[in-house]
Amino acid sequence: MIRVVTLDPVDPTDMAALIRTLYQAFGLGTEYAGEKPVPAEAEGKDGRLDAITLLREVEPVRTFADDKVLYIAGSPLSLPPGPLGEPPCWGFADYGKERAVITTAKLPARGVTEASIETYRRRLAREAIHAIGHLWDLHHCVDARCAMHPSWSPSLAANPDSDLCTFCREKSERKIRLAKT
Amino acid sequence: MRGPPARHPNDDAREQLPAPEGIIGAADELKPGDRVVYPNQGVCAVVGWEVKDIAGQKLELVRMTREEDGAAVMVPKGKVPSIGLRRVATGAQMEGVFHYLGAVYDDPELDWKIRHRDNADRLIAGGVLGVAEVVKGLHSLSRLRPLPTKEREQYDNARHLLVHEVSVSLGVPPGLAEDYIDYALMPPAGVKFDLKPPPAPVPLPSRPKKRRVVEEAEEGDLGLGDLGLGDLGIDLEGALEGAEVPGAEAEGAEGAEGADAGEGEAAGAEGVEPVPGVEEAAPEELPEAEEPVAEEEPEELPVRATRAAKPARAAEKPAKVEKPEKPEKAAEKKAARPAKAKKAEPEKPARAEKHAEKPAARKAATEKPAPAKKAAAKKPPAPKKAPAKKPAAEKPAAKRGGKKK
Numbered sequence: 199m200i201r202v203v204t205l206d207p208v209d210p211t212d213m214a215a216l217i218r219t220l221y222q223a224f225g226l227g228t229e230y231a232g233e234k235p236v237p238a239e240a241e242g243k244d245g246r247l248d249a250i251t252l253l254r255e256v257e258p259v260r261t262f263a264d265d266k267v268l269y270i271a272g273s274p275l276s277l278p279p280g281p282l283g284e285p286p287c288w289g290f291a292d293y294g295k296e297r298a299v300i301t302t303a304k305l306p307a308r309g310v311t312e313a314s315i316e317t318y319r320r321r322l323a324r325e326a327i328h329a330i331g332h333l334w335d336l337h338h339c340v341d342a343r344c345a346m347h348p349s350w351s352p353s354l355a356a357n358p359d360s361d362l363c364t365f366c367r368e369k370s371e372r373k374i375r376l377a378k379t
Numbered sequence: 380m381r382g383p384p385a386r387h388p389n390d391d392a393r394e395q396l397p398a399p400e401g402i403i404g405a406a407d408e409l410k411p412g413d414r415v416v417y418p419n420q421g422v423c424a425v426v427g428w429e430v431k432d433i434a435g436q437k438l439e440l441v442r443m444t445r446e447e448d449g450a451a452v453m454v455p456k457g458k459v460p461s462i463g464l465r466r467v468a469t470g471a472q473m474e475g476v477f478h479y480l481g482a483v484y485d486d487p488e489l490d491w492k493i494r495h496r497d498n499a500d501r502l503i504a505g506g507v508l509g510v511a512e513v514v515k516g517l518h519s520l521s522r523l524r525p526l527p528t529k530e531r532e533q534y535d536n537a538r539h540l541l542v543h544e545v546s547v548s549l550g551v552p553p554g555l556a557e558d559y560i561d562y563a564l565m566p567p568a569g570v571k572f573d574l575k576p577p578p579a580p581v582p583l584p585s586r587p588k589k590r591r592v593v594e595e596a597e598e599g600d601l602g603l604g605d606l607g608l609g610d611l612g613i614d615l616e617g618a619l620e621g622a623e624v625p626g627a628e629a630e631g632a633e634g635a636e637g638a639d640a641g642e643g644e645a646a647g648a649e650g651v652e653p654v655p656g657v658e659e660a661a662p663e664e665l666p667e668a669e670e671p672v673a674e675e676e677p678e679e680l681p682v683r684a685t686r687a688a689k690p691a692r693a694a695e696k697p698a699k700v701e702k703p704e705k706p707e708k709a710a711e712k713k714a715a716r717p718a719k720a721k722k723a724e725p726e727k728p729a730r731a732e733k734h735a736e737k738p739a740a741r742k743a744a745t746e747k748p749a750p751a752k753k754a755a756a757k758k759p760p761a762p763k764k765a766p767a768k769k770p771a772a773e774k775p776a777a778k779r780g781g782k783k784k
Contacts, residue, residue: 250552278551280559281477282572293542293553294447332554337538338561340521340531348558350567353522365531 199265200224200330201231205256206272208302212319219323219360220268223345224330224370231259236271246276249290253297264377266333267297268326274303288349289325291332298329304349317357324360325349331362334370339363401466401506406441406459414547415443418463418503421540422446422547429453447543468507472578473548476511476541479577480563487520491527494520498533507544508578513537518564 200220202213213230220228240252252271259267275287289300305325308318327345339346342353344363362370403415413425423443430439431453441459443452454462468476488494498516501509517526517534526534538560546556566572 250555277555277558280549280551280555280562281474282481282559282563282566283570285558285562286567287558290558291554293557332557337535337542338557340518340526340534348561348565350562351565352568353565365528365535369535 199262200226200228201259201261201265201267202228202270202326203231203259203267204233204270205236205299206270206302207233208270209308212308212315212322215319216323216326220326220330223323223327223360223362224334224374226266226374231267234259234269236273242276244276246274247271247301249275249277249287249299252299253290253292256297256299261296265296266330268330269297269299270326271299271301272303273301275299275301286350289329291329293332294335296333298333300325300329320357320360324358327360327362331366331370334373336362336366336370339366341365401468401472403464403466404460406456409441409459409464414446414467415464416467416507416544417443417445417452418465419536419540420445420452421543422467423452428456446547463504465506468544468548470548472507473545475575475578476507476545477559477563478572478574479508479511480515480560481566481572481574482577484515484519487516487523489520491530495530495533498530498537502533502537502540507541507548508580510537510541510544512580514541514560515564 202217202220204213217228217230220226234257236247237252237255237257239255240247240249242248252269252275256269261267275290277285277287277290286304287301288304289298291298300322302322305321306314306317308315324345328349331346336346338348341347341363342351342355343359343361344366345358345360346362346366347354347358403409409415409425411425411427415423415425417423423445426442426444428439429442430437432438439456440453441456443454444450445452454464488497494516498513501513514534514537517530517537520526520530521534538557541560542553542557545551545560546553549556549559551559563572
């Protein structure tokens with residue numbers, strides 16, 4: 199089961215579209231689990247939320263074994279800098295565990311036109327699939343059309359698809375099958 | 380420091396490569412709580428020692444737990460040095476790995492066999508840098524063309540190992556370690572890293588480069604015997620007459636093959652079997668022509684020698700023609716050169732049978748090749764020209780003609 203939790207208000211129609219897409223992508227029941235407050239510990243000085251602290255401190259939701267929880271934040275997220283600097287953060291997931299967070303701050307503006315809303319939804323769905331893919335042990339993919347391709351990659355299309363490539367889909371299905379047993 | 384001991388009994392002869400840093404040489408170096416990297420498995424934590432009775436033997440085992448999933452790993456104490464266990468990469472090593480990952484690299488190995496083998500070697504014995512090399516190499520290749528399934532899996536496995544080692548080494552969650560790796564591998568547009576020179580690549584065992592070289596050498600060796608022209612006995616003698624320089628013998632023979640075969644075709648395909656008339660036409664050339672043939676097939680010499688009671692000419696010709704000998708020849712040739720001999724051999728008996736059945740055609744054959752041979756014999760410069768001009772171009776034509784028959 200995938201449970202979606204919001205940390206900032208999200209349009210209900212966007213949420214419905216997201217839940218539908220997640221269900222189609224992983225074949226798992228998906229539901230909206232309400233809104234939770236942003237933990238104060240995660241707020242940084244620059245107005246960004248520390249993604250790792252956020253996942254650690256955020257208020258939990260009731261889950262069962264193999265449930266995955268996706269948090270959606272409106273504020274930008276930050277990650278600790280690595281050997282070559284700080285990677286851009288569109289989301290963060292506890293690899294192979296149960297919690298992931300994504301931000302809507304880096305998505306294209308939602309706008310009011312049908313096209314811009316559609317673009318926004320597609321990108322939101324892509325980031326959500328990407329984060330939940332990490333929860334199902336998927337690594338980043340070399341295929342630029344796959345949802346598991348890094349979100350900051352220069353080879354990513356302007357309006358990328360929200361589908362998994364064959365390899366990633368099969369791998370996630372295998373993991374899900376094993377988990378269900 | 381020596382590399383890991385041989386994995387297979389025949390590996391002893393292989394060159395010993397420098398081991399990756401931090402390799403564990405003896406089981407005594409391990410203590411409970413140590414974190415080690417098991418090649419191709421990932422980071423494990425040493426739990427302790429155990430003595431187990433396995434198949435009637437008491438084995439002292441090192442018990443480890445794979446950190447990723449908690450799987451138990453038990454290694455006999457004596458095997459610890461040979462499996463390539465090593466310590467988790469240090470911060471300095473990891474920095475080198477990131478500088479390697481961030482460097483521009485656009486020269487992936489394109490030969491999939493070499494690539495796959497090298498990558499497997501790197502994953503097993505290359506340390507963290509070896510794993511990074513696999514990830515980097517396959518990632519650059521994936522930019523040129525989609526990875527085949529096996530390599531996609533290999534890439535995923537290598538990435539998995541690297542992510543977990545980076546995660547343990549830097550003390551960050553695996554998700555973040557993967558972001559670091561991909562930030563280095565595919566930086567966002569406009570980001571440039573201030574990179575240090577990357578560490579030296581992992582040395583791999585040297586292997587023969589290409590097989591083609593061997594094939595070319597084989598082709599060079601094949602010479603006359605492959606086309607079965609020695610058996611046809613057409614203009615071989617005339618052609619070889621001109622090959623005076625020993626070094627140019629093979630070339631001359633090849634050229635002559637082409638020329639003679641061409642003439643043989645022109646004269647008619649029937650001129651396959653040796654004919655008394657033809658033999659008489661060029662009696663002086665036979666002894667000279669015999670030399671290269673004898674050089675090619677030294678095993679047949681005793682057979683010929685037994686029949687050598689007759690004059691040289693008479694002794695030689697039957698040896699070329701005689702059908703019972705052909706299977707022997709074929710067997711010998713097959714053993715020597717498998718590729719071309721196969722093509723040439725099976726056709727001979729069929730031809731011979733044909734001629735045996737058709738006396739009329741045989742008669743024609745006796746008449747037709749004779750002028751051709753004479754002409755070839757009377758043309759002393761022909762073989763001299765042949766080596767330079769004809770070898771490659773005319774060979775196929777001769778073969779094709781032969782098949783048509």
